[in-house]
Structures are given as C-alpha cells and as structure tokens.
Amino acid sequence: MSVKIRLARKGRKKQAYYHVVVADSRSPRDGRFIEKIGIYNPITDPATIDINFEKALGWLQNGAQPTDTCRAILKYKGVMMKKHLLEGVKKGAFDEAEADRRFNEWLKGKEEKIELKKSGLEKKGEELRKKKLEAEKAIKEARAEELAKKAAALAAEAEAAAKAAAAAEAPEEAVAETAAGEASAQAEDEAPAAEAQEDTAEKTE
Numbered sequence: 001m002s003v004k005i006r007l008a009r010k011g012r013k014k015q016a017y018y019h020v021v022v023a024d025s026r027s028p029r030d031g032r033f034i035e036k037i038g039i040y041n042p043i044t045d046p047a048t049i050d051i052n053f054e055k056a057l058g059w060l061q062n063g064a065q066p067t068d069t070c071r072a073i074l075k076y077k078g079v080m081m082k083k084h085l086l087e088g089v090k091k092g093a094f095d096e097a098e099a100d101r102r103f104n105e106w107l108k109g110k111e112e113k114i115e116l117k118k119s120g121l122e123k124k125g126e127e128l129r130k131k132k133l134e135a136e137k138a139i140k141e142a143r144a145e146e147l148a149k150k151a152a153a154l155a156a157e158a159e160a161a162a163k164a165a166a167a168a169e170a171p172e173e174a175v176a177e178t179a180a181g182e183a184s185a186q187a188e189d190e191a192p193a194a195e196a197q198e199d200t201a202e203k204t205e
Contacts, residue, residue, distance in 0.1 A: 003023070005021070005037070005074070007019070022034045035055065040073055051074065085102055
C-alpha cells in the first residue's frame with residue numbers, strides 16, 4: 001500500500017483550511033485517512049501551520065511520500081531537515097549530537113526569519129492603517145468644506161432675498177409718505193379759506 005502525506009480540505013467556500021493527513025494514495029482527497037498530523041490555514045498572514053513533528057518525521061522515515069504542498073509545509077517546519085540529518089547519522093557522516101546542533105542552528109535562523117517577517121507585516125499593517133486614517137480624514141475635510149460652501153451659498157441667497165424684499169417695500173413707503181404730504185398740504189390750503197368764510201359770515205351778522 002502506497003501511503004501519502006497530503007491535505008484534506010475543510011471549511012466553507014472561500015474560507016478553506018486544510019488538515020494534513022496520512023492516507024492511502026487510492027483514497028479520495030477528502031475521504032478516509034489513516035492519521036491526522038497537522039493543520040494548515042493559508043488564510044492568515046503568515047499562514048498558520050501546526051504540525052505534530054514527531055509523527056510527521058516517523059511517517060517520513062517509514063516511507064510515506066508527501067505531496068508537493070505538504071513537502072513545502074514539512075520543509076518550512078524543519079521536518080525534512082531533521083530527516084536529512086538523521087539519514088546522515090545513519091550513514092555515519094556525523095554523530096547524533098552534531099545532527100542536533102545543526103538542526104538547532106537551522107531552527108534558530110528560521111525563527112529569526114519568521115520574526116522578521118512578522119515584524120515587517122506588523123509595520124506594513126501599521127502603515128496601511130495610517131494611510132487609511134489619512135484618507136478618511138481627507139474625505140471628512142472635503143465633506144466639511146463642501147457643507148461650508150453650501151451653508152455660505154444658502155446664507156447669500158437668504159441675504160439677497162431679504163434685500164429684494166426690502167427694496168420692494170421701499171416704494172410703497174415712499175408712495176404713502178407722498179400721499180400723506182399731499183393731504184397735509186391740501187389741509188393747509190383749505191384752512192385759510194375756511195377762516196375767510198367764517199370772517200365773512202361774522203361781518204354779515
């Protein structure tokens with residue numbers, strides 16, 4: 001029986017994550033498997049990889065063949081490196097202590113690279129947040145400026161309407177004043193005539 005280390009798809013549409021499983025090569029991709037040895041979630045940044053190191057190494061040593069994606073995952077987690085070093089120990093190239101030293105050095109360098117990547121992603125995320133805040137601030141300022149222009153235009157329209165109303169009322173007041181002046185003048189003209197009529201009437205008596 002040919003045994004493979006491969007991925008089994010889980011999750012919803014467009015939200016997929018994967019189980020790393022050991023299965024018979026004849027089984028369907030998401031069908032029966034022998035053992036689950038890890039989880040791979042490519043949605044997160046960086047991708048989340050959780051592998052049972054000892055089980056994965058044991059299956060590799062027993063002849064299980066990983067798919068290309070699983071090989072990359074196992075290489076990333078150091079399982080392939082450990083397998084390579086243990087084969088060197090078996091061949092007598094170096095002892096187990098040297099293999100452990102080399103693996104620890106590799107693991108340390110790998111962890112440093114991962115930390116650098118995480119810090120770079122955090123810095124990039126912070127820059128993106130700042131740019132987003134600046135863009136939102138610019139949009140708010142533009143909206144405030146537009147509202148201020150509209151308010152100024154409305155105020156100008158109201159002032160123009162008030163001036164027009166005042167100009168319309170001014171001729172009516174002028175006509176009223178003219179009529180009042182003419183009535184006063186007519187009353188003044190009529191007053192001497194009335195006095196003369198009264199004098200004539202007194203003389204006649």
